[in-house]
Every structure is written in C-alpha cells, then in structure tokens.
Amino acid sequence: MQKPTGTITPRPWAALVALAGAQFTVMLATSIVNVALPQIRAGVGLSDSGTTWVVNAYGLAFGALLLAGGRAADLLGGRRVLLAGLGLFGAASLTAGLANTPEVLIAARAVQGLGAAAVAPAALALLTGLFPPGPERGRALGVWGAVSGAGGAAGVLLGGALTQAWGWPWIFHAVAGGSLLVLGAVAVTVTPPSDGEPTALSGDEQPKRGRFDLPGTASVTLALTALVWGLTDARRFGWADAQVLGTLAIAVVLLVVFALIERRHPHPLLPPRLFADARVGTGNALMALLGSVWIALFFFLPLYQQHVLGSSPLATGLGQLPLAGAIMLGSASAPRVARRIGPSATVTAALLTEAGGLLWLARIGADGSYAVDVLGPSLLIGLGLSIAFVQLTALSVEGVPRTDAGLAGGLVNTTRQMGGAIGLAALATVAGSVTAHAENGGRPHLEALTAGYRTAFAVSAAVLTVTAVLALILARRASRRPMPLPLTPTS
Structure with missing residues (x-):
C-alpha cells in the first residue's frame, strides 16, 4: 500500500490537478455572472431584485451548506461526495444556461451553490490526505491557492468574453462542460481503495464512527x-x-x-476536538477577515472599470489578467517564502502587501485610466492575497485528524464566505452612503461613484492592516504548540 510520505509520485500530482480543477470551477461560477448581469436580465426578464438573486442564490446556498458538505465528506467519503457534488453542479449549470424564466434560473443557481458546497470541502480534504504536512503539502496548497484566486479573476474574463461573443447562456454552458471534464478527471485520478483500506490516492476510507x-x-x-x-x-x-x-x-x-x-x-457537527489545536481557530479567524476584503474587491473593481472608466465587459475581463497572474505567482512562491522567513512573518507581510495595493486603489479618480489607476495596485493585491490565502488555509487544516478533514475544509471555506458576506454588506453600505452624500452635495455622478469606491478600498486597507497585526500576535501564540506551523522545511 502506497504511503503519502517521502517522494510524491506523478499520480498524486495528477490527482492534485483534478482536485484543483474542481476548486477552480467552483470559484469560476462565483464570479462569471458578474459582468453578464445586464444581458441576463434582458434575456430572462428579471426585475431589479431578481437580478440580485442571480448572484445571491448561489452565494447563499454555497455559504450556508459548506459545513454540511464537509461533514458529509467525512462520513460518506470524500471521493463519493466530490463526484456527486460535481454531477449536481454541472447539471444545475446546464439548467441555468437553458433557463427562460427567472424562477428556473434562480433555482438553478441555488442548486449550483448546493453542489459547490459539497465540492469545495471534499476536494480540500482529499488534497490534505494526498500530501503529508511539510514541503509537499505546501506546494500542493500553493497550486490550490493559485486556482482559487485565479478562478475568481478568470470568471470576470470568461464572463465578458463569452457574453460578448455568443450570449449569456454560454457562461453557464462553459461551467457545465468544465464540471464534466473535472468529474472525469477525478474519477480517473482519485481512485477508490481496492482492499477496503485507505491509500495515498484514495478518496474513500473505512466508514467513520458516529452519525450525521x-x-x-x-x-x-x-x-x-x-x-x-x-x-x-x-x-x-x-x-x-x-x-x-x-x-x-x-x-x-x-x-x-x-x-x-x-x-x-x-456526535456534534463541530466537535471540540476540531479546535484542540489553536491553529485551527487562528486560521479561521484570520481567514474571515481576509474574506471580508477579498469578495468586496471582486465586486468593486469591475464596477469602477465599467461604470467609471467605461470599459466593455470583455475589456473589464482582460483587465483582470494581471491580477490573476499575480495570484498564481504569489501562490506558487508562498511555500518558499514561508520556509525562508517563517509562516507568521509571511502571513503578516502578505496582508500588508495587499493592504498597500488597496491603499493605492484608494487614490483612483473619475478621470483615471486602467494603466495608471488599476494595473499597479492589482499586482500588489494579487501577490499579497494569494500568499495570505495559502498560508491561512494551511494553518486552518494543519493538525486536524484525517477523519475531520472534510469538516475542516468546510469550516475554512465557510469563514471565508461568511466574512465576505459581512464585509461586502458593510463596505457596500459605506460606499453607497459616501456616493449619496457626494451627489447631494452637487458633485457629478461619476465623481460621486468614484468617491464611494475610494472609501471602500481605503476601509479594506485598514481592515487588512489590523488583520496583519492580529496575525503576528495570534500566529505566534499558536506556534507554541508541540507541532510545527505548516509549510516549514521539516515535518
């Protein structure tokens, strides 16, 4: 029986590609509709509130059911839950693309979120089972971080390109096709055990004790x-x-x-043993704060590009490419940076780097340009965001018993999603208030909009600065545990 120790053979890395593809598809579906909302509204006949629920139905089901999806992966087997989630996700995506009424479209988006809530924690649990703590897991989580961040950016790009070329239904057809490909890759590379025992490539272990x-x-x-x-x-x-x-x-x-x-x-859904290691609580708390800024960034930045700079959906998507490239670079380099300067310092430096990029964005103008106002900050934000995400994900799942790996994956995804929902609601309220105050004071509409976006980016930078200080304090406290922090040279 192959053990996931020592040199990692090509087969686990092939499985990693499939698992990363599952995470990419989930993140893609989160953002791919954003730039196509006007076309979707006209095509299906949505009201203002209905248009909002095209986005909210997915996020609501996804965020609310992540813990249940993670626990199901622990009790039923990660591979089974992942394959079922991908199948449901793909079918719902196809239905959304074929929808011709608001009710069918919104319902399909909710079912998409249900499938995603099974896919994300199951895939992360399988990843942590494939790679032992240490450099190999660090590199694997680097890939995971790259596709997580790049999926959000790629969604904006593909959404604009597909909508402009073939129409909005193709954004859902593309997600459905991608889900089918990923499902096949998972079925081939993540193999069930042949002798009833877990293996390095197994997604299903012996039945867990306890009940749902x-x-x-x-x-x-x-x-x-x-x-x-x-x-x-x-x-x-x-x-x-x-x-x-x-x-x-x-x-x-x-x-x-x-x-x-x-x-x-x-047999509680969140057993106390999950928090026996202080790193789990620390990682999730910091991830919630990071999520509060992350989701808001992908909300406000495309709005500024389209509503103020006048970019088309396709141009807005292309403008996300440097951000996606920086995310991939940062995710790949995160383990190496952590080994060089230490995990605590890496998280703190990454958060401050992202805060610096957001503070730079807080200087945008109504008469600005992409090259001057957006490009440079995007590179800083992408590097900081990706490195922080990789490190905090590792921190949140490190030291968790394998029987709780799915739940740990569901929890860290839940804290990011819930942090994002709270942060976006608060920042949207603040930005809207600033814009309304500016317009009431007689400022032109575009200048008022820009003032609101500037405020949102400035507040985001302040939140990340506070998060960096907390990371330095909490991560050092957590490091006083007997086991080393993740992504260290030895394990």
Whole structure:
C-alpha cells in the first residue's frame, strides 16, 4: 500500500490537478455572472431584485451548506461526495444556461451553490490526505491557492468574453462542460481503495464512527442562511430596515440554538476536538477577515472599470489578467517564502502587501485610466492575497485528524464566505452612503461613484492592516504548540 510520505509520485500530482480543477470551477461560477448581469436580465426578464438573486442564490446556498458538505465528506467519503457534488453542479449549470424564466434560473443557481458546497470541502480534504504536512503539502496548497484566486479573476474574463461573443447562456454552458471534464478527471485520478483500506490516492476510507448531526446541521444552515439573507438585504435597504434587523435577529437566535445542540449531541457537527489545536481557530479567524476584503474587491473593481472608466465587459475581463497572474505567482512562491522567513512573518507581510495595493486603489479618480489607476495596485493585491490565502488555509487544516478533514475544509471555506458576506454588506453600505452624500452635495455622478469606491478600498486597507497585526500576535501564540506551523522545511 502506497504511503503519502517521502517522494510524491506523478499520480498524486495528477490527482492534485483534478482536485484543483474542481476548486477552480467552483470559484469560476462565483464570479462569471458578474459582468453578464445586464444581458441576463434582458434575456430572462428579471426585475431589479431578481437580478440580485442571480448572484445571491448561489452565494447563499454555497455559504450556508459548506459545513454540511464537509461533514458529509467525512462520513460518506470524500471521493463519493466530490463526484456527486460535481454531477449536481454541472447539471444545475446546464439548467441555468437553458433557463427562460427567472424562477428556473434562480433555482438553478441555488442548486449550483448546493453542489459547490459539497465540492469545495471534499476536494480540500482529499488534497490534505494526498500530501503529508511539510514541503509537499505546501506546494500542493500553493497550486490550490493559485486556482482559487485565479478562478475568481478568470470568471470576470470568461464572463465578458463569452457574453460578448455568443450570449449569456454560454457562461453557464462553459461551467457545465468544465464540471464534466473535472468529474472525469477525478474519477480517473482519485481512485477508490481496492482492499477496503485507505491509500495515498484514495478518496474513500473505512466508514467513520458516529452519525450525521441533523439538528445541528439544520440549525446552523438556517442560521447562516438568515445571516447572509439579512446582510444581502442590508446592502439594498440599509441597516436600520425592520426586515433586515428581524432577519439578523433570527440568525443570532438560531446560532444560540446551534450552540446548545452541539453541547448535548453525542456526535456534534463541530466537535471540540476540531479546535484542540489553536491553529485551527487562528486560521479561521484570520481567514474571515481576509474574506471580508477579498469578495468586496471582486465586486468593486469591475464596477469602477465599467461604470467609471467605461470599459466593455470583455475589456473589464482582460483587465483582470494581471491580477490573476499575480495570484498564481504569489501562490506558487508562498511555500518558499514561508520556509525562508517563517509562516507568521509571511502571513503578516502578505496582508500588508495587499493592504498597500488597496491603499493605492484608494487614490483612483473619475478621470483615471486602467494603466495608471488599476494595473499597479492589482499586482500588489494579487501577490499579497494569494500568499495570505495559502498560508491561512494551511494553518486552518494543519493538525486536524484525517477523519475531520472534510469538516475542516468546510469550516475554512465557510469563514471565508461568511466574512465576505459581512464585509461586502458593510463596505457596500459605506460606499453607497459616501456616493449619496457626494451627489447631494452637487458633485457629478461619476465623481460621486468614484468617491464611494475610494472609501471602500481605503476601509479594506485598514481592515487588512489590523488583520496583519492580529496575525503576528495570534500566529505566534499558536506556534507554541508541540507541532510545527505548516509549510516549514521539516515535518
């Protein structure tokens, strides 16, 4: 039986390519619709609120069900859950492309999110099982980070190109085709065990002890759904709206119910052993703060390019290429940097680098240009974002028992998604308030819009600066554990 130690043979790296492809497809679907929303609205006959839910339905289902997807991967086997998730994801993507009514399209996007919630944690759990802690896992997570960040940027590019060339349905057809290819690659490269025992390339281990925590899963899923719903409405109606406050209050009550259930359930969804290593809590806390800025970046930057600079959907997508290239470069270099200066210093430096890029973006002007206002900051942001993401992902899954690997993957994805939902809602509210104040003061519309975007980028830079300080403190505390931090030369 092959053990995942020593020299990694080509077969595990082939499996890594397939697993990375699964993550890329999930991230692609997150952003590919953004630049095509006007065409989708006209093609299907969406209202203003319906257009918003083309994006929100996917993010809502994805974020709310990640913990359930991760636990299912632990109990049923990562390979089974990944293949099922990819199949559901691809079928929903095809349905979305064929939709001719708002109801079918929004429902298909929600099912897409359900499939993605199974794919993301299962793929990450399989990756950590394939590669032992140390340099090999560091390099594997570098690939993982590259495709995660590049998938978001590539979605903007492909969305613009496909919409302009063949129409909006092709953005969903492309995702469906990619899902089918990835499903085939996973089926071939991630093989089930032949003797009932886990192997280095196995996605299915012996049945896990315990049972699915249905009450806990239901309560936390409903809580996260209410939280994302409330935050989404806050962007539209404001934080003082009665419906927003009521929905957020429901989320808080359900989270309290979830905590009470977990204390008494014999097999809780979030078992205390998952947090026995301080690195798990530290990594997830920092990932939530990073996510609060990450998702907002891919929201505000294309808006500035299209609404202020006047870029077409295709030009906006092409403008994301330098950002995607910087993300790939940073992800590939993250393990090497960590071995040279240490994991704590690497996370701190990466966060400060991204903060510097966002502070640079905070100087954009209404009469600016892509080359002067966007290109340079994009390179800094891409490098910092990718290195921080790789390190924090490693920190969040390091030292977790293999039987909880899917849950750990679901948790780190959940904290990033929930952090992103909270951050985007807050930053959109701030940017909208600044824009409204500027317009009420008589400033031209484009200048008012730019003022709002500048404020969002400046606040994002401040959040990342605080996160960098916390990373330096918390990561050093976590490093006082018996096991070394991830991505160190020895393991």
